[in-house]
Amino acid sequence: EPKFPGTCGARRQWRLLPPEVPLRRKFPRFLRRSRAGDPDRLFPPAPRFPWKQGPPPSLVELLADYKHRAVRVTQRGVNPTSVEELQLQPGNSSTLQEGQTLWLVNGRYPYTLRFLPAPHSPRRSLLDFFSPKRHLPGEGDEGRPPKRQKAPSPPKEEEEDSAVATKLRQLQETAASAERAKGGAPRLPHGAALGLPPHPRDSWEEHGKLLVFTKEGVVPSAKVAGFDLDGTIITTKSGKVFPTSPDDWRILYPEVPQKLKQLQNEGYKIVVFTNQLGISRGRLRPEVFKAKAEAVVERLGVPVQVFVATGTGIYRKPLVGMWEYLCEKANGAVSVALQSSLYVGDAAGRPPNWAPGHKKKDFSCSDRLFALNAGLLFYTPEEFFLGWATAPYQLPPFDPRELDPQGPLYDPPDAALVSPTPELVVAVGFPAAGKSTFLKSQLVPAGYAYANRDTLGSWQKCVALVAAALRQGKSAAVDNTNPDPESRRRYIECAQDAGVPCRCFLFTATLEQAKHNNRFRDLTASGHVSVTDVVLNSYKSKFVEPSLSEGFAEILRVHFVPRFADARQEALYRQFSEG
Structure with missing residues (x-):
């Protein structure tokens, strides 16, 4: 699933397709782009197939192991290649597991390995029942691979499948019994379920150094999915750190709108919290930012509430003034459940080279600290939207939570x-x-x-x-x-x-x-x-x-x-x- 420069961040997916049944070992595999009109790339299981990826030129050798759902990567060219954080030298090899990322040309071209299921898979294992990837809120049935069909298989494989299926049924029955004993998981209040009407029309409010935009259709909910704006929902089209004009923005990842739609379907209220100090300092006119925020929400295609801290003070992240205002005054009659809510932001305190191709450290840790202050589960955009592993990070050296008021004077x-x-x-x-x-x-x-x-x-x-x-x-x-x-x-x-x-x-x-x-x-x-x-x-x-x-x-x-x-x-x- 590569992400190419010069395509506004659009991700083109390349997938390994298993062969047709019953000729399990005879049909060729393909490395295929899923975008319409793109040619398929033949990726046979053997012999080794040198794959030249460009631009710019970089030669690696990939050997697929479909039994273990992995690919052997051998560096053949001079341009650096990395498997996750391991950089390969010419002639070196490493194994790329499903879900891991192959980085080509100094980390400029990331590819995530995915195996698609066959229409009739003759083999089932625990990997078919349990996802290897951590489940994030918003991962509903949409986007999951289709259920595999049972097909004829050798007697030994059938015995193994039967044992696995029996064990799985036992686990499911145990879980169901425990759930019945608890009376079932409580359903968190959602405005629609409480009879609260959606917000009737787009509106802006101003409360000192706080601006609040509520999109038509926003419904209060106990589950809140909060997001930073710049670097999380959007980025600049120009590639510069700061926008050069009011329309210098684009959605950060193509996955963003779909993910937000899934969250909405699961009963989350989508809320954006953004610091915009330039407004109070006279560098950004309020009406210009308001128009930009409305355009972004319109592009996302889901009802969103936006909180804007226009200056210093209690509303500016990482302080939780915006969050407290949401909970106390801007969520109808519904109390927010912290344990079921989350926050996503790019100011996460990640050090230099926190991932291949990401040499710069995060400019701040304010988003992670905002989540810590509020007691919210935190993700970076890459972790939440792309499913990346948790990156290293550093908190500030002074932690005000640890100060002891009973300590020695x-x-x-x-x-x-x-x-x-x-x-x-x-x-x-x-x-x-x-x-x-x-x-x-x-x-x-x-x-x-x-x-x-x-x-x-x-x-x-x-x-x-x-x-x-x-x-x-x-x-x-x-x-x-x-x-x-x-x-x-x-x-x-x-x-x-x-x-x-x-x-x-x-x-x-x-x-x-x-x-x-x-x-x-x-x-x-x-x-x-x-x-x-x-x-x-x-x-x-x-x-x-x-x-x-x-x-x-x-x-x-x-x-x-x-x-x-x-x-x-x-x-x-x-x-x-x-x-």
């Missing part, structure tokens, strides 16, 4: 947080690492003078405030980032001049956690000034871990232990906020 645990005698505390850590909250809640109530550059305006004013407090016999705390010895030295000298000890409170939040904290502060209107990634990255480049040799009497490592106003705030913090 600081180390060493036996250190005194507040000194009974005057001292100076110098904070060190990323912006958004929790310095201000900690110092204001732990030290300021104990009488410490508080110096903060954001409040006072300069480090010179901070030094002056600290010096004045120490002269008065008070303790003081400096709430600045202080990434390097130079920025810390000026305060250490103040303490030395006043004859008091100087301690360092090193806040251990990482760059990734600081970025997450900063986004959380923006979402909750905490009153903090938003910090750009440029500032955070600048701190990291300047950071030198403090040491006692600088003049500190003690270094306390302070951990970020969050405190939340309510359960909803905690749930928001524990979501991945950036892909």
Whole structure:
């Protein structure tokens, strides 16, 4: 089933056809294109048949094993060939199993091996009863191979078939008994079954930074099949990463409309969730995108609901604001069943060379994280529409779900947080690492003078405030980032001049956690000034871990232990906020 460049991604199928019965071993096989008008390619079982595939030229030798439903692949030409992830060198061979992919010419031309059943197959095995491919939602009876007919076969084969059939009946009876004992699988609510009418007409709604399009005929359902738009449902006709014009798009794979139709037939509601930051930034006019979205839905041929996050905030993936809006306000009276719903997206965190011919890593992991945040089963477009195996992927290094609100506040645990005698505390850590909250809640109530550059305006004013407090016999705390010895030295000298000890409170939040904290502060209107990634990255480049040799009497490592106003705030913090 090759996919050729220059054909708008259309997949032309090449299939291995078994021989006619009863001359099982005498009729030739064919490697055939299923598109009308294309010539068949003869593919005999023996002798070996060198198959020259082009363009561009690449010579491989294929030897079919119909008994085991596999093909022996031998590299003969100079252009690289891969069987799945195994790259062959000239003269090397490997076995291509049914369902696996043969990649020609540096992965540019993928071919998936399929064996079609004969009209009268004389042999049945467990492979005829159980599909070797993982079943995905939307794989109904359409597209499945026709049932095989029983034909005369040798006595030994009949005995084997009888044993297999008996075992299969036993398995089916056991499964049926278990199902009857459970009372049968519950049927999930669907709007039509509940008497809810389909959506009467195409409509757009706007809710702040959220646009919602509902196509005529959309029906609420407990089962939701969610999809990203760009790179999942559509791609550019131009081949560029970003569209060059409003009509620079095409359906990503020919299988997409049929798959969506199958999902609809199985009672799924089809929903698209897309980030379109260009709208809020003025690079994309809302009316232009609306027209494009309507055209895409029309081309798909099924009723679809489209959610569009037009800016930053809770609606932007991977945050689940769009999903929550669907569940709470845009699905009629039907509650969504998470365990029966799914999400498909191309921003999946896949590394470079995640598959032959796919050298670039995913630009983001936001789609996979969106599914994780919402609790949905996740697939990439290749896994869902084409049946590819699960590709490797990487999650972000900071996982907000693992943060322990009962963890230790600081180390060493036996250190005194507040000194009974005057001292100076110098904070060190990323912006958004929790310095201000900690110092204001732990030290300021104990009488410490508080110096903060954001409040006072300069480090010179901070030094002056600290010096004045120490002269008065008070303790003081400096709430600045202080990434390097130079920025810390000026305060250490103040303490030395006043004859008091100087301690360092090193806040251990990482760059990734600081970025997450900063986004959380923006979402909750905490009153903090938003910090750009440029500032955070600048701190990291300047950071030198403090040491006692600088003049500190003690270094306390302070951990970020969050405190939340309510359960909803905690749930928001524990979501991945950036892909």
